[in-house]
Amino acid sequence: MIDAASVLSHARLVATVLALAPLALALGVDAARADGRMVAKYSLSVAGVEFGRGTFVVQASDSAYEISGTARITGLMRAVANGKGRAAARGALAGGRMVPRVYAMDAEADGKEESARIVMAAGAVKEMDVEPELKFYPDRVPVTDAVLKSVLDPVSGAFVYMAGTADMLSAAACQRVIPVFDGRQRYDIALTFQRIEQVKVEGYSGPAVVCGARYKPVAGHRPSRYTVKYMQDNKDVYAWLVPIAGTRLMAPFRVSVATMIGTAVLEAEAMEMQAVDGTLSVSAPKP
Template sequence: MTSIGGHGARAPLPTLRAVLAGVALLAAASPASAQGKLDARYEVTLAGIPVGKGAWVVDIADDQYSASASGGTSGLLKAFASGSGTGGSQGRIVNGALVPQVYSATVHSKKSETIRISLAAGNIKEFSIEPEPPIDPDRIPLTDAHRRGVVDPMTGSLLRVPGSADPVSPEACRTGGAVFDGRMRYELKLDYKRMEHVRAEKGYAGPVVVCAVYFTPVAGYIPDRAAIKWLAEQRHIEAWFAPIAGTRILVPFRMMVPTPLGMGVLEATQFVSTASPPRVAKSQ
């Protein structure tokens, strides 16, 4: 799973990976005093036709977090382009901020590819792609500066809202951030659009905040790739964010991404989150 704009011009499986990871955002710092878990299931449609399914599990503890996801093509699409993928991220919670430490993603289709990233204090320590991709002279070079001050795609999809007011609010959308997915560095900016009300088949029913999403590639991409140009020009990408109970973290409940073949939509069919009681230190 990678986030919007992750690996470029291939479809439809990369579209599935993109929407399942959610939109990558820089997690804002705020006091981390609450804990919770999310168990979500998603369906992906393209022009109203089911093309994929996925699962996402997030665990927010008092001083650490983890997230894992899996997905695959389904329905009619599976007859033409079968594929699947998994991904995960782990990190610490430091002064309220989500600080990623490791990220990995594996995609299986005609070929398999695994990306691994290790981070420290928002900077990339090491990263690898297996098998190693061929060098493309048209790709915008990545520099050391492009690997600083970033989050991985999975951590980026966990949107932390600062303050003490209801996190499902317009303030949640007033953010943006830098993402590195192992191949490409890009920027994402959010703007508030509106409030909506959603109801999953199982789990959450309540308000969501809808954010417009704007994608800007920075480095590690091929400028002539049609998918990159398309995403950079889009002004109608939306992410609908719902809360993880017991925390100030929002995650995508629905995502809407225009494509040349019609609207791509990821939507939660199950969104079950539970608050966890704070950990109590044992007495001596």
């Protein structure tokens, strides 16, 4: 049986996760040619109860991308937790992979504010400003320069780039390990192919590639923490990916994660996509 304290604690955890999720902040950047654009609205629920809502705005060409959006706690959960967040990333599509250049995040969960600014070059972290600073604990695995090479920020890491001309709706979409650094933790998300499934939502109807996902901490974590052990052993994490029209990027349609109080589901409620001929100009909605 789950007591009220456990529900409250977990609600706050989900609030923090939602606020830190890759659902975003607009960045002032030089314009670049855009071949595809998507505006997607998502809802987050845990055990069938709505926790929050968010929006992605994505634009990409054959050589660059920008991703932006917002997220906030909604529904009954606002009575026990409060959270909202903005984050964004921009970068290049080169050498068959996503190469982030700038990542920014601002979040507030239960009155506590957090922010991160990361500048990268050739996939390696060059500059970083994270508030508040990560607390020292003797058992925390140190984050070294050696593990901050060939990494993606969490916004970029939420998408899959399919280089070349191969079929995007294939097992190849899941045949990868996503190396992520969020300013505090360095971890890998290992994807494995499960199946192709038909999905339907306002703006998109068609196949989705379903991937299994495993969390593998690398640095910045505390191995003794129960939540770290739980997620490391969690085999019930899945992601449904769909292609963004006019691009070689695949977006999350649904993400399902087993938690201690039920399954958490981030799911698209609308996905407006279009192939375009213009410039990248991402404008995030207000949180």
